[in-house]
Amino acid sequence: MPPDICCSKIIDWLEIDPIMKASMLKAFSRRLELSGDNIHFFNEPFAPISLTGTQCSLQCKHCNSYYLNHMLDGSPGKLYSHAVDLASGGANGILLSGGSASDGSVPTYDQADIIKKIKQETNLKISAHTGIVNRRQAQVLLQYLDMALVDVIGDDETIHDILGLDAGAIDYENSLKELSAAGIPFAPHIIVGLHYGELKGEFRALEMVRKFDPEVVVIVVLIPTKGTSMEETEPPRLEDVVKVITKAREMFDVPLSLSCVRPGGRYRSMLDKYAILSGIDRIAVPSKSAYSTAKELGLTVVDIPKMCCSYGV
Numbered sequence: 001m002p003p004d005i006c007c008s009k010i011i012d013w014l015e016i017d018p019i020m021k022a023s024m025l026k027a028f029s030r031r032l033e034l035s036g037d038n039i040h041f042f043n044e045p046f047a048p049i050s051l052t053g054t055q056c057s058l059q060c061k062h063c064n065s066y067y068l069n070h071m072l073d074g075s076p077g078k079l080y081s082h083a084v085d086l087a088s089g090g091a092n093g094i095l096l097s098g099g100s101a102s103d104g105s106v107p108t109y110d111q112a113d114i115i116k117k118i119k120q121e122t123n124l125k126i127s128a129h130t131g132i133v134n135r136r137q138a139q140v141l142l143q144y145l146d147m148a149l150v151d152v153i154g155d156d157e158t159i160h161d162i163l164g165l166d167a168g169a170i171d172y173e174n175s176l177k178e179l180s181a182a183g184i185p186f187a188p189h190i191i192v193g194l195h196y197g198e199l200k201g202e203f204r205a206l207e208m209v210r211k212f213d214p215e216v217v218v219i220v221v222l223i224p225t226k227g228t229s230m231e232e233t234e235p236p237r238l239e240d241v242v243k244v245i246t247k248a249r250e251m252f253d254v255p256l257s258l259s260c261v262r263p264g265g266r267y268r269s270m271l272d273k274y275a276i277l278s279g280i281d282r283i284a285v286p287s288k289s290a291y292s293t294a295k296e297l298g299l300t301v302v303d304i305p306k307m308c309c310s311y312g313v
Contacts, residue, residue: 003037004029006297011277016239024242027249027279034253039299040282041290042309045260046095046127049074049082051108056099060163062194064228068099079111083118092306093125094118095149104132104165109140119144127308130179132171138178147310148179148186149218152209155201158194162230169201173208180212187310188214189259192244193222193236202244206251216255216310217248219280221262221271235263238270242278249279257309260284284309 007028011021053075054068072082074096083094096108096115106129108115119126127147130137141148153159156168179186188209190202209217221241224233248256258275262268269289276283276293283290294301304313 001298003298004032007277010293010296014274014277016242020239020242023246024274024278027246028277030249031256031279031281035255035281037298037300038281038302039276039294040255040302040304040309040313041286042260042282042284042304042307043286044306045284046093046125046308047072047082047086047091048095048097049079050098051075051079051096051106051111052098054099057102058100058104058164060100061229062162062222062225064225065099066225066227068097071097074098074111076111079114080118083122083124087122087124090306091124093127093146093308095308096126096128098129100131100165103134104163104167104171105134105137106131109137112140112143115144125308125311127310130175132165132167133175133178135178135181138182138184141179142182142184145184147215147308148184149310150175150179150186150188151191151220152176152188152205153191153194153201154204154206154208155195158200162194162196169204169208172205173211176208176212185215186212187216187218187257189218189220190244190248191220191222192241196230197222197224197233197236199236199240199243203247206244206248210251214252214254215312216257216282217252218257218259218310219245219248219275220259223261223263235267238267238274241271242274245275245278245280255282255312256280257282257284259309282309282313 048071050071125146272290273293
């Protein structure tokens with residue numbers, strides 16, 4: 001049975017409203033037109049390295065430096081050895097990250113000389129979380145970056161309240177403008193539910209991204225994280241995530257990826273199923289549900305080893 005017919009039958013059984021069912025089926029049909037029957041699964045993302053250790057100037061409500069504690073420590077004097085060890089172990093790339101500076105940027109540029117050395121002496125692809133980027137910073141990033149992973153937030157209140165940042169959505173749009181002008185490939189990340197699990201600015205963020213030429217659009221889903229002021233927040237409703245995915249599939253011809261950053265457990269299993277039915281064509285760290293849904297739909301799973309979902313395949 002063709003995948004689109006299978007999708008229609010599965011969606012019919014979902015307990016959601018008819019309008020959403022129609023938008024899911026339309027999005028799935030469009031992904032078949034764009035990507036065919038293949039779906040790409042990325043089981044081994046690049047190892048994240050924090051160039052600031054556990055330090056962050058913002059202490060955002062949804063993170064509070066929690067995730068920095070689970071990255072390799074790439075603070076000054078430590079980055080090079082980690083990169084060389086990863087390259088020697090067969091890694092294809094690294095993800096440079098870290099806490100934000102007060103201007104909202106992630107200061108990988110402070111170790112530009114070391115990163116350029118890594119680029120010259122290894123075959124590692126170098127991705128980086130960039131945060132907000134100005135023209136000067138973009139010119140430095142251009143010297144070593146293969147892919148910019150940039151969160152795009154489309155709501156001023158969320159930026160002020162959740163991130164504690166004196167900036168606005170226009171600053172994220174300007175970041176895309178500077179990365180694009182510099183010729184740096186970028187993968188915008190749309191964070192669904194960042195405003196206490198509710199939709200607020202996600203669709204504006206997609207409209208901002210549409211003005212440029214992304215390599216891929218990545219959908220991130222808020223994880224209510226222990227030890228933060230948002231640990232009791234409910235993750236976004238699956239229906240809300242579906243709304244963002246189907247809208248993104250309508251707007252973009254480039255690959256649409258579900259990020260490795262999303263809640264776990266039963267929610268993750270259901271999310272992966274709904275995401276595939278809604279037009280996602282790649283998933284980072286897929287659940288068993290993702291594999292079973294792909295099989296049920298008659299899609300061909302292509303497992304991509306040791307690679308970030310933001311890169312072409």
